[in-house]
Amino acid sequence: MVEWRRDFHKYAESGWVEFRTASLVASRLEEWGYTVKAGKEVVDVNARMGVPPADFLKENEKRALDQGAVAKWLPSFSGGFTGVVGILKTNKPGPVIGLRFDMDALDIQESDSEDHVPQRDGYVSINEGMMHACGHDAHTSIGLGLAKLLSEMKDELSGTIKFIFQPAEEGVRGAKSMVEAGVMDDVDVFVASHIGTGIPAGEVVSGANGFLSTTKIDVTYTGVAAHAGGSPEEGKNALLAAASAVLNLHSIPRHSSGQSRVNVGVLKAGSGRNIIPASAHLKVETRGETIEINEFILENAINIIKGSAAMHDVDVHYEIVGEAKTSDSSARLKTYIEEVAKEVDEVRSIRSESPNAAGSEDATYMMDRVKKNGGLASYVIFGTTLAAGHHNEKFDIQEDSMIMAVKTLSKFVLNIDRLKLD
Amino acid sequence: MVEWRRDFHKYAESGWVEFRTASLVASRLEEWGYTVKAGKEVVDVNARMGVPPADFLKENEKRALDQGAVAKWLPSFSGGFTGVVGILKTNKPGPVIGLRFDMDALDIQESDSEDHVPQRDGYVSINEGMMHACGHDAHTSIGLGLAKLLSEMKDELSGTIKFIFQPAEEGVRGAKSMVEAGVMDDVDVFVASHIGTGIPAGEVVSGANGFLSTTKIDVTYTGVAAHAGGSPEEGKNALLAAASAVLNLHSIPRHSSGQSRVNVGVLKAGSGRNIIPASAHLKVETRGETIEINEFILENAINIIKGSAAMHDVDVHYEIVGEAKTSDSSARLKTYIEEVAKEVDEVRSIRSESPNAAGSEDATYMMDRVKKNGGLASYVIFGTTLAAGHHNEKFDIQEDSMIMAVKTLSKFVLNIDRLKLD
Amino acid sequence: MVEWRRDFHKYAESGWVEFRTASLVASRLEEWGYTVKAGKEVVDVNARMGVPPADFLKENEKRALDQGAVAKWLPSFSGGFTGVVGILKTNKPGPVIGLRFDMDALDIQESDSEDHVPQRDGYVSINEGMMHACGHDAHTSIGLGLAKLLSEMKDELSGTIKFIFQPAEEGVRGAKSMVEAGVMDDVDVFVASHIGTGIPAGEVVSGANGFLSTTKIDVTYTGVAAHAGGSPEEGKNALLAAASAVLNLHSIPRHSSGQSRVNVGVLKAGSGRNIIPASAHLKVETRGETIEINEFILENAINIIKGSAAMHDVDVHYEIVGEAKTSDSSARLKTYIEEVAKEVDEVRSIRSESPNAAGSEDATYMMDRVKKNGGLASYVIFGTTLAAGHHNEKFDIQEDSMIMAVKTLSKFVLNIDRLKLD
């Protein structure tokens, strides 16, 4: 697993361009006897969000091939359909168990400082501006380690085991497309997991609930340029629309039933000092402690985005580029996870809830679907010691934490009949 | 004239409620042999702007009667149609000469300081919150003085003399309605006049051009109130819409072809500190050095007014409550006015243009119509020494300046055949 | 009590002008044997907030006399020091029990509709623009009823009973001044109570915790007026500063540790459409689920209030006109209250917490002081059927709910030795 993780780390691929990673995952799952579904079979064409431009996809696919992608699998993923599902049917009756592992890196330039272990030990990312700074390299490796282990213990298993390798979790862009492709429809018991998030090494959280529902929106205002000295009246000022949107977005009312958020994280407008800005681009996000609160903020945000364009007679285009729901881990499942975790030597403590205000996570889409179908779902966290915080250029995990994760999850699968389902 | 002026000053009546003033004007014109038209004959029902509420009109009509209005004429003016036109047909051929005098006071509480002459001499306004602080009491008296004089010299006159006593000049609300009623349609030569405006006593301006085209807009945003502590999300915040409008109205681009203006002079919003404001009222005005510039600012303003409502999902209602055009006094007419003014003893100097940046004036509507019909029009200023600036609570004129005005205008009428018309 | 309540209702007096009410309270307490402290003895001169102008105070004091205030007591209250404390020392040892009742009405015009009971039955407020629309008339009557009853049962009591009749609870302006005057310093057990607040008749809440910490701020921007057409550059625009403040105040960040609020409830700016606004007045409030959150919002608000003035080079003056803290009713005291309430026939149900998100309440200042001194404090709600919501022009209570309140509170005092104190 350490080797795999370092390999994925070195060839970090960000959301929707996990061509090399996904091809290696698919290839290995197939080798170990899994039925593999890939690409458009498991990623709905219309439900993807925040997909990069076509030429960027093409360049990255080409690079993946140069960097050792398994050529056989690339056509499935071409165009950014980089999801993989591996299915292991046992001979014994039992539930369909879904396990989610995300594969994408972040758009961050990794540190080349000598005190950064991946740099020192030679597996720092060689892909410029892409870095595994959130541990998804470990997630993919844990998934593979677990898949290999379970394939070797097939006779001791019951039910069906479904490994779901998800693209584009960063920006909460990928999960919805796998849900819409039907991947979750037969899943009875579902676990998504994450490493780190501030939980110390040796500790397991059986079901984190703190995720905020969120929507990510890209907004572009398009006006008309004009010389600011010579003929200001001929311009349509996209920046004035954008600045009004910024101030007013932040003024969306607080909600009395829980936490809400809105942020304009990025604004870029204009082409030159003496030109009325003809374009402005915003990266916006809304969040809510409940789905309803997020929808309230979102609806207000869209009114503001449109209204500010109308004020300055400029065009506006906005696009939903990411979405996630709140999590609500099933109590019964959490109890079962706590039971099996107790039996793992490496687990030194267990918590039922994360102490940290979490951000957002689109595995919540999967959890929501499973629960709506009457199944159980939980979001498990495996603690590890971090060299630096998530999304930091010096982020690094303790690799032996992957052992704890594989052991816990394998016990989870092996003992599934101890979990009484309705 | 001094007696009349002090009487009008004491019983000051603001725009559209000049019931007493107009009834006295109509009564005297009739007495002196003028054909009098009044009320809806000379004020178009649909073209009035900024008319006060019905009950306010009714109260003021009642008060006018109590204060000595001529009862016979009140029915004509009832409901706020306080315009009067007096026509004197001579037996000799000649042009139709139009002369405009405005009658309305301002919504200002007059000073009760003993150094304010009207207070000292006992003719301070007794109508609370209404004051002749712009000299329209003198204008009305000049008009009457001139009308009486000319009626006595009828044999020496030629053509037709048309006295136009206009309501609601303040806020540029009344002229359009008289133009739309057809009052200007037969006028060949037109003079509107004003006293003061910074011109010293003894000086005459033959044709002021500096007026800005303007539009006055009342805006009301209507949202939904909610308790700001308990359920802020249930509110629709009219004040946020209004505040966005204020900032963005002021950001309408400058115009490269001339001066422009925009102002939000008054904003009132909200009912209590702990309530999301459900209403906001704005008094807005736009101006332009040309009609086109004013229209540019106005069009942008309306986009902003509507867009800011859309941003906060509140209703918006706006109403045009005043409008004026730019003036452009006819060169030929100015020359003639300079000639006759020279012959008046009290005139010590003559200028062809006002040195002061003027505000706006709706006689420009009348000038525009006359010129469009091929006639000549000018805006004449008669200088006077002011106790305090226009619209100040201690504004006061030098009464003998009215003599200079009547003499100049009577010479203007008497010698009209010296003005060669096409 | 009904008679008292209707009398207070008819002669409603708003915050800091409870001259008549306070004089009647003081007079009766004295009559029943209480040691009475009034005016500056119990209201700190420097800690009052949101006091009306001196002439308003004077007019209302004069009116109070005309409407039957007890002349002897007025000098104590003159200038707006309308607090009263009545102390009953028993002969038995025991704790000092503080009981808070607020006396002020709201600045609301009461309904004159015939379906409004006070109008129908002839005790509608005759004081224009003032109305008991929050039940403080009932609170004062309950306080008096309880005081009379206890004075008659003095032998059965132990410890010291301290009745605290507070002015200016609306706007959270008065409690701090009584705390700062030392009124709470010897109190061991404290109960503030409120009627209604959405709790049904027959129900008692033993200790409401939902109050938000809050600060009320009045802001005035002062710029320079100028003619908007003639010389806009000579103005300093107070409305632009205010509008910027409004938008930016609403954009203060949400706080991850709990609910926060900010509201600009009222904005009034400008004097005329064509004048650059030289003044703008805002009524602002901040709130927080904890005192720390409110302080965070407040600190940001003050930066914004000052910064927006600096932007437009106008002066700004702001004043804290109200403050309250969060409540945190003592668990032990709540349990005791539940015990005694159970023994009251009229009490049909008891809750330990209010289901309604409450606003703010400055009795929290008193609770805070008592608890800091090692005492116990609780905020008790007595349910009643409301004709219309609090602060509505048709608000009305069910008068017999006052019985339930007096019985519960008298049992509370009588059995105080059942409450084990440290």
Added chain:
Amino acid sequence: MVEWRRDFHKYAESGWVEFRTASLVASRLEEWGYTVKAGKEVVDVNARMGVPPADFLKENEKRALDQGAVAKWLPSFSGGFTGVVGILKTNKPGPVIGLRFDMDALDIQESDSEDHVPQRDGYVSINEGMMHACGHDAHTSIGLGLAKLLSEMKDELSGTIKFIFQPAEEGVRGAKSMVEAGVMDDVDVFVASHIGTGIPAGEVVSGANGFLSTTKIDVTYTGVAAHAGGSPEEGKNALLAAASAVLNLHSIPRHSSGQSRVNVGVLKAGSGRNIIPASAHLKVETRGETIEINEFILENAINIIKGSAAMHDVDVHYEIVGEAKTSDSSARLKTYIEEVAKEVDEVRSIRSESPNAAGSEDATYMMDRVKKNGGLASYVIFGTTLAAGHHNEKFDIQEDSMIMAVKTLSKFVLNIDRLKLD
């Protein structure tokens, strides 16, 4: 001249990095017998504005050497002191004549379309992102052509001829530094000239007056980043400060004494969607029809820039990166220019004023200094047919227009004793 112009065009160098251009100019002037001053002798160290970072200067100096710069001269210019002055003293008495030619290119990527002549004929700019899109390549060539011609006619000349080759006119950054270095102090008669600007081929403008006084300001807000979901209260939002600045900058009052402008042409803020923006950069400019109006706008702008930072408790740094004054060409000099221009065959028409609203030009700094010292100054335009507007990626001039310019300017110098000086 055509050859020179094409060479400069190909090796376009933007403001403060005209290393190659300036070295060739200095080298040739020296060769032709001019006394040459260069670098810090003619560019004041402290008065340069908008100088690029040191490493950018260094890279461009290196490139200049690679592209044929005259090595001998480079040390003078090193660090971005790329001004050159060439002085020709004649033996006859007479005035000091100053002639300004600017040398810098724009930060624009030149078109590689085959219908763009420089591309077709092989002298398109090979320096990425730099292009002579405003004709300064022609200006430099005209200056050199004129310098060569005059050096050959030295005996026919009188007084002193001073060629001023200015860096960094774009962004109005360079002139002030040459003025402050004393370059203009002995100049009696000064002409700055420009090609194109909408004037047709064959036409000369003897003295353009339409330039607006301007100031260019770079603004950076620096706040504190924080996770927008997890702990928004820990951020200090630089974008909110910037957005407030944008809206309020545009709301600076119009000025009644003439045209004014303000523009935020570029805004870049934030690093990621889910991060509170910790930085925001703005490119701002102000303009005025008079120096006083520009100063009024600038003073207001600085208040707004600072106040918006204070509102959001972020740091702000602003820097003046460009400045120009208004031009006011001397009437006597214009008349003389018209006389000599008439004698040039290529000149088909002469205007005394440009019909086009011009932008800004920092030769106005030089004109201002000369006039303050009692000299005469004018801004001359030589018409030419343009392939596309100034600052367009396909901008191109008609090369033979350079002949008209050289002939007119040489006649101007040769006949200088016809210009009667005081």
